Amino acid sequence: MKEVLSLFGFDQNDYDVRSYGSGLINHTWVVEGKEEKYILQRVNDNVFKRPEDIDTNLRVVANYLKENFKDYRFIAPHKTVNGKTLVYINGEGYYRAFPFVKNSHSFDVVEKPELAYEAARQFGMFTKLLSGIDMKDLKITLPSFHDLSLRHTQYLEALKNGNEQRIKESADFIRRLNKHSNIAEEYEQIKANPDFKLRVTHHDTKISNVLFDNKEKGICVIDLDTVMPGYFISDVGDMMRTYLSPVSEEEKDYSKIEIRDEFYKAIVEGYKEQMNDELTQTEKRYFLYAGTFMIYMQALRFLTDYLNNDIYYGEKYPGHNYVRAGNQITLLEKLIAKT
Structure with a gap:
């Protein structure tokens, strides 16, 4: 985990990392610092055979929305220190990170x-x-x-x-x-x-x-x-x-x-x-x-x-x-x- 965090610019000494969410496909963690909070995911490449295709689609969508609908709240991937939005670590898999949206939440059940x-x-x-x-x-x-x-x-x-x-x-x-x-x-x-x-x-x-x-x-x-x-x-x-x-x-x-x-x-x-x-x-x-x-x-x-x-x-x-x-x-x- 230390290597992954460092690639995204997170110092392990400054951030608390814990498992997060109820998703069944990807493994998800929340990475929380004093002022910043991020979602870190390991993409399940047993399900998604080409995680780089997901990354491509995210980039296409992000660029289109940025050019045409700047006011839309799109959660674009957080870039690594090398400017990438998807990284591969040998023996572990593919990782990406997203900024955590403040004052937001989700539901697991539609009650209303x-x-x-x-x-x-x-x-x-x-x-x-x-x-x-x-x-x-x-x-x-x-x-x-x-x-x-x-x-x-x-x-x-x-x-x-x-x-x-x-x-x-x-x-x-x-x-x-x-x-x-x-x-x-x-x-x-x-x-x-x-x-x-x-x-x-x-x-x-x-x-x-x-x-x-x-x-x-x-x-x-x-x-x-x-x-x-x-x-x-x-x-x-x-x-x-x-x-x-x-x-x-x-x-x-x-x-x-x-x-x-x-x-x-x-x-x-x-x-x-x-x-x-x-x-x-x-x-x-x-x-x-x-x-x-x-x-x-x-x-x-x-x-x-x-x-x-x-x-x-x-x-x-x-x-x-x-x-x-x-x-x-x-x-x-x-x-x-x-x-």
């Missing part, structure tokens, strides 16, 4: 529709302000991340080649998922439809990726590792998947899963408040689809992993991915029932 509105507004603003960026300038940091066509194909392969006993156990879930294969078919049409635009998309719009001030107003979005070209249904859909129900994907009691209408309305209104003039008329009709798109895809991924003996997500207890698949199938059915 006002928070959903503010978050949706922030993610919408981020995409709107970056509408002038050439998509060719952005790297793909996670290939096929929200590619429903791929996830559906992987699911079908698991039905053929997966654990036979688990396939039998999952017959009800399989039947219920197969009823909604039209969601994957619709995605194929979206990719071929010029009315759906590729835009700068965050791709990880959980509530903890928005910073709020002390009055619970949004400041900006953070955790930009998955920023890359994408469709608006990814960001809106991920908000719906993670904001609409009062319980998370980990909930075993499916009776607690529900669709909170006021949260749905808040997401749509908050996002449209920024993106209404950017979205095509066709896209504006796909807000509900966005929710089904992301929930269906996550249900497929959890069940696929279960059928493949938990090789991707792993499990914290026996049947973990089976439980999560059932959770997301239930959420999907309850959202579709709203139509």
Whole structure:
């Protein structure tokens, strides 16, 4: 740690370093001095195979916002003593640092529709302000991340080649998922439809990726590792998947899963408040689809992993991915029932 700190200009004797946050991918620390405070991260290069691509995207976004929207609060990486924003230490990995935003905080749970509105507004603003960026300038940091066509194909392969006993156990879930294969078919049409635009998309719009001030107003979005070209249904859909129900994907009691209408309305209104003039008329009709798109895809991924003996997500207890698949199938059915 001493070598990392010194590269970023932090004297270990002047700064307190401690683990920070609840993120599951990157390891994060807070580095706090008498007057300054920073976030230090080690990028998980098992997930992000080319951390330098993330660094490139951050630089492209930072430069564009600086040139065109100077007032936007963008948390640019802190430079090392050599002027770099990403460093590699042999045997340890890739590190970067960010200034800590004073008088800011984040939430892990969306307890009020006002928070959903503010978050949706922030993610919408981020995409709107970056509408002038050439998509060719952005790297793909996670290939096929929200590619429903791929996830559906992987699911079908698991039905053929997966654990036979688990396939039998999952017959009800399989039947219920197969009823909604039209969601994957619709995605194929979206990719071929010029009315759906590729835009700068965050791709990880959980509530903890928005910073709020002390009055619970949004400041900006953070955790930009998955920023890359994408469709608006990814960001809106991920908000719906993670904001609409009062319980998370980990909930075993499916009776607690529900669709909170006021949260749905808040997401749509908050996002449209920024993106209404950017979205095509066709896209504006796909807000509900966005929710089904992301929930269906996550249900497929959890069940696929279960059928493949938990090789991707792993499990914290026996049947973990089976439980999560059932959770997301239930959420999907309850959202579709709203139509």
